[in-house]
Amino acid sequence: MSVLVKITIITSGCFIAINSKPVFTTALPQQTKASSFLPYDLFGAINTLKKELNAVVLAHYYQDPDIQDVADYLGDSLGLSQQAASTSADVIVFAGVHFMAETAKILNPDKLVLLPDLDAGCSLADSCPPEEFAKFKAAYPDHLVVSYINCSAEIKAMSDIICTSSNAVRIVNQIPEDQPIIFAPDRNLGRYVMEQTGRDLLLWQGSCIVHETFSEKKIIQLKIEHPEAEVIAHPECEPPVLRHASYIGSTTALLKYAQTSPASTFIVATEPGIIHQMQKQTPNKRFIPAPAMNNCACNECPYMRLNTLEKLYLAMKNRQPEITMPEHIRVAALRPIERMLEMSV
């Protein structure tokens, strides 16, 4: 049995389908068999599919503005996991990166969880390989493991409590003072939590390529050019950048701060996708993305940007790529996430 593979080319709002030579279905990966036709009105088509599938689209603030506009819920890692834990939808379309969609699957084993692009990974999650972390953890058997949610399901399964940048300080403050703690995988967030709590944490030396790319020198230059501007930063940034920040917080906290601060101009040291919401909430304020060290767009997360509106539509249409994981990993990873949700109320 054979099928025709169809290639879709978008030209000024219409498409042309080109049939290739027949190929055998048994030799094709699942993805190749999927439909790649795109409708003219993607927003409308996504909204129709939401109803047909009883699907919810959860999107992170670092996503492309079009995806943010089509999402049912927009948030940071904490808000998105809370939404994933409480949704009654049958299908969760996660417009974010792999570890976020995994978290949704861990919380919802019976639901179909889709990620528009399976390659949407995370440099921070990748900086903590499970085998090496298992050895590290084994060397400190008396330590409690608090892991930032930006890690793989395997690392979550080895953790005692998960945290996000919204609740990391609050969670560490709830742990008895005489309890030694390993904090993984982000050394910058870990350092920030140490400063805020006065606790001595044993840090795994992972980091995010995006938040380590901001140039202190260029931020100082921007401050000179815009003396009225406030620098606001995510705690995944390195200490030389955080030193210049009037306010440090999670993406949700930065959004709230930009709304309530009397300042009219902000230099934003986190992934610039968030500026879409900042500008929507306060159109009369000015938001300047903190520049990267090189003259590149490296302050944009290359993983988050792999998701597009087209891929999101196709994921819903084809019910793939789907997030799956071994059940023993899911069950082990669930407990520390539930502890986080209990400790964040």
Ligand code: SF4
């Ligand atoms: S911004 Fe950094 S931490 Fe967030 S998904 Fe991208 S690489 Fe990972």
